[in-house]
Amino acid sequence: MTFVKIDQKKWAEGVSALKKGYQVFGPVKEGKDHEFRKLSGDQMPEMDYGNTRLSPKAAIYPQSEVMFTYTTDERKDDHHILKEPERDETPKAVIGIRPCDAFSFLLVKKNFDTPEYKDPFWLRAYDATTFVGYGCDDPCSSCFCTSAGSGPFDEKGLDVLLVDHEDGYLAKVLTEKGKALTEKAGWTQAFDAGQAEKVFGEKAATAEGKFESQISTDRLADIPSMDLYDAPFWEDIAFSCINCGTCTYLCPTCWCFDIQDECRGCDGVRMRNWDSCMSSLFTLHGSGHNPRGDKVSRVRQRFMHKLKYYVDKYGDGIQCVGCGRCVRKCPVNIDIRKVCEMMNQYDPEAQNECACPTT
Amino acid sequence: MSAPARQLDARKGDIVENPYLPYPVRIDDIITETEDKNLKTFRFVFINPEDEEKFAYMPGQFAELSVTGKGEIPIGIASSPTEKGFIKFTVNKVGLVSSYLHSMKAGDVMGVRGPLGNSYPWETLKGKNVVIIGGGFAFTTLRSSIIYMLENRDQFGQIHVIYGARTPGMLLYDQELKAWEARDDMNMHITVDGTDDPNWKYNVGFVPTITEQKAPPADEDTYAIICGPPIMIKFTQPVLDNLGYGHERIIMSLENRMKCGIGMCGRCNIGKDFVCKDGPVFTLAQLNTMPKEY
Numbered sequence: 001m002t003f004v005k006i007d008q009k010k011w012a013e014g015v016s017a018l019k020k021g022y023q024v025f026g027p028v029k030e031g032k033d034h035e036f037r038k039l040s041g042d043q044m045p046e047m048d049y050g051n052t053r054l055s056p057k058a059a060i061y062p063q064s065e066v067m068f069t070y071t072t073d074e075r076k077d078d079h080h081i082l083k084e085p086e087r088d089e090t091p092k093a094v095i096g097i098r099p100c101d102a103f104s105f106l107l108v109k110k111n112f113d114t115p116e117y118k119d120p121f122w123l124r125a126y127d128a129t130t131f132v133g134y135g136c137d138d139p140c141s142s143c144f145c146t147s148a149g150s151g152p153f154d155e156k157g158l159d160v161l162l163v164d165h166e167d168g169y170l171a172k173v174l175t176e177k178g179k180a181l182t183e184k185a186g187w188t189q190a191f192d193a194g195q196a197e198k199v200f201g202e203k204a205a206t207a208e209g210k211f212e213s214q215i216s217t218d219r220l221a222d223i224p225s226m227d228l229y230d231a232p233f234w235e236d237i238a239f240s241c242i243n244c245g246t247c248t249y250l251c252p253t254c255w256c257f258d259i260q261d262e263c264r265g266c267d268g269v270r271m272r273n274w275d276s277c278m279s280s281l282f283t284l285h286g287s288g289h290n291p292r293g294d295k296v297s298r299v300r301q302r303f304m305h306k307l308k309y310y311v312d313k314y315g316d317g318i319q320c321v322g323c324g325r326c327v328r329k330c331p332v333n334i335d336i337r338k339v340c341e342m343m344n345q346y347d348p349e350a351q352n353e354c355a356c357p358t359t
Numbered sequence: 360m361s362a363p364a365r366q367l368d369a370r371k372g373d374i375v376e377n378p379y380l381p382y383p384v385r386i387d388d389i390i391t392e393t394e395d396k397n398l399k400t401f402r403f404v405f406i407n408p409e410d411e412e413k414f415a416y417m418p419g420q421f422a423e424l425s426v427t428g429k430g431e432i433p434i435g436i437a438s439s440p441t442e443k444g445f446i447k448f449t450v451n452k453v454g455l456v457s458s459y460l461h462s463m464k465a466g467d468v469m470g471v472r473g474p475l476g477n478s479y480p481w482e483t484l485k486g487k488n489v490v491i492i493g494g495g496f497a498f499t500t501l502r503s504s505i506i507y508m509l510e511n512r513d514q515f516g517q518i519h520v521i522y523g524a525r526t527p528g529m530l531l532y533d534q535e536l537k538a539w540e541a542r543d544d545m546n547m548h549i550t551v552d553g554t555d556d557p558n559w560k561y562n563v564g565f566v567p568t569i570t571e572q573k574a575p576p577a578d579e580d581t582y583a584i585i586c587g588p589p590i591m592i593k594f595t596q597p598v599l600d601n602l603g604y605g606h607e608r609i610i611m612s613l614e615n616r617m618k619c620g621i622g623m624c625g626r627c628n629i630g631k632d633f634v635c636k637d638g639p640v641f642t643l644a645q646l647n648t649m650p651k652e653y
Contacts, residue, residue, distance in 0.1 A: 067379055070427045080427045080468040081383050116636070117378045117621040225630055229650050256625030259379075259618045263428040270379075270427075275624070282626050283616050283652075286453035289589075291615060291629075291652040301628075301652075309631035 003196035004182055005189045007168040014185030015044055015095065021184050022093040022130070025059045027052055036094070045096045050140055051323060055252030056101050057108070059094050060125045064273045067121065067259070073266035082270060092129040093181055100145040100321040102131045102157035104252035107321065110314050111255050121272070130177045133158040135200075137207055140324055144337060147214035148322030153204035163203055170196055215340045217318050220311050227348035228308050229300065237339055238299035240332040245276035247326035247334075248302065253319050256282070277301050303339050378621050381425040381470025382410040387445055389465055394528030398496050399461055400437065400449045403471060414474060416440055417481055418503035419612060419640050422473025423620050424448060424460065432456040433617040433635065436474065437499035439506035446471065449499045449531060475620040476639045479504055479584060479610060487580050488516040492595060494523050494566045494587030498531050500612060501586055505539065512544055516580060521573055523550040523566040523591075527559060548573045567594040577603035584610045596643070609643035613653045629653055 018024050026045025027034040033053035068082035112119035136152035145151055155161055159178030162169040173179050248254040258275040283292045292298050310319035327335050384403035392398040405411045416436055423431040438447035452461045493501045508515050524530045539547040550562035550569045562569050583604055599609055615627035615634040622636030630649045
């Protein structure tokens with residue numbers, strides 16, 4: 001583990017240098033919010049932010065991406081044969097990502113990297129990316145990463161972790177990928193490890209002390225899935241939901257997608273696009289039957305997936321990193337922290353006693 | 360032009376195959392199966408002969424049929440792995456892709472991606488009696504199973520098949536049904552809901568009723584495989600319960616809307632399981648512990 005000091009001048013020079021070997025993504029202010037964008041020309045990451053409005057998942061997993069191209073022109077020898085398009089294989093660097101968001105990629109990876117199948121599009125992009133995190137000194141009131149398996153200075157999923165220090169940053173170099181990136185950037189001014197650990201430790205302790213909310217997840221694995229599925233609270237939770245799908249689009253751990261063909265003349269593409277379990281079309285059968293045809297079943301699906309199915313399937317915690325985006329942006333104030341609490345506290349036996357009219 | 364993606368990225372070690380890339384196939388033959396012309400059986404041959412070996416499947420599995428410019432549809436494999444040189448799918452005309460497919464001709468090029476999903480539990484079924492109960496067009500993977508069992512006849516005990524459709528003209532695989540009816544190493548029970556054909560020499564009656572009359576008594580060594588419309592399943596299940604079939608010996612194949620077919624796109628789940636990858640075949644005992652989201 002090495003530490004390097006980066007002053008303001010070195011920071012600007014380093015980001016410029018990185019653009020010569022990497023596609024550099026960073027937070028950029030757009031309107032009221034910040035978003036992760038590929039930085040062009042002399043664009044610098046704008047680091048004075050809490051977190052971006054959308055998660056940075058699009059850096060690895062674009063909202064729309066071409067999987068294959070083909071021609072439907074039957075005069076051509078290769079008509080109707082799918083081919084992978086040439087891609088920009090330049091490595092990527094995501095600079096200034098918050099630790100919760102970096103951790104989210106590890107959760108999503110469980111879906112795309114399975115023993116039976118590997119999703120080549122996601123995995124290639126992920127493997128080609130170096131994650132330079134940025135510790136959170138001031139978590140939002142809606143953040144709850146410390147009780148969702150992460151934390152404001154969590155290092156999981158990161159190659160480098162930056163913290164504010166004097167007029168620049170201190171960087172903790174965590175992996176070989178991180179080392180390669182800091183060297184490419186010319187961020188090589190070593191900093192005393194003992195002193196650095198102290199700075200990191202103090203910052204983490206201070207930030208962790210500022211958290212206003214947390215969730216409990218300790219009982220989720222033990223409550224039978226069908227009991228939670230049949231719990232009486234889903235109607236109430238879903239009552240105000242307008243199925244807008246905002247929660248799914250800005251969530252760093254929502255990975256569902258659709259596959260669609262599009263043609264212009266004889267030139268066609270097979271695309272994949274983010275999709276949302278909040279949409280009725282998501283599960284609609286050709287026959288017209290829909291297994292999740294009402295919004296209650298769709299809202300239940302979203303929370304059950306994140307807080308129960310994922311927990312049962314992988315035995316490694318919830319499919320949520322506590323970034324708080326869905327809490328902040330839901331137009332009707334549905335709050336995953338409250339839903340999680342209801343699920344985690346649920347006692348099916350107490351329910352049965354109350355529900356029985358003869359006792 | 361880039362290299363075919365299956366070979367791409369071998370250098371990265373772990374990602375050799377692209378599971379989204381279909382095998383190119385040519386339509387070899389198309390048979391209109393039913394009098395309403397809504398069901399056609401497509402026989403495909405692989406354009407690259409070596410792909411046939413890679414497409415090693417067992418009855419009960421499905422594949423994504425890929426039509427450029429339209430998309431993909433998940434369809435059960437109707438041929439049996441014992442039939443070589445082609446694969447077969449019977450497709451109901453329902454949506455965008457299936458309607459377009461119905462307009463395609465022999466000789467046309469398209470794609471098949473798979474095989475996908477689990478299969479019927481052939482290891483468990485070895486040495487057992489098998490009762491196949493099918494209705495309507497949900498008979499495709501059952502055809503695959505019957506052909507497979509007859510080709511490996513000594514591996515199974517008694518074989519019963521109960522298959523019904525609304526009318527004689529709506530039965531799939533007409534000629535094969537009649538050939539099976541004539542065999543003495545299986546019990547074939549063809550039925551229709553109704554017919555005014557005076558020469559109809561098979562059963563008349565709904566599948567649950569015929570099941571009640573013809574299905575063998577339940578025992579530890581007898582398994583039922585059911586595929587059919589929801590209404591048939593709803594009324595057949597109590598019949599099997601009455602006959603004493605344990606739910607772990609009732610095997611069903613489910614359908615849900617699918618895209619990826621490999622457990623990643625997120626839509627076909629029933630609880631934590633995906634119909635595309637953990638299914639489509641489940642025992643009724645398993646389904647009893649899962650949400651009814653299918």
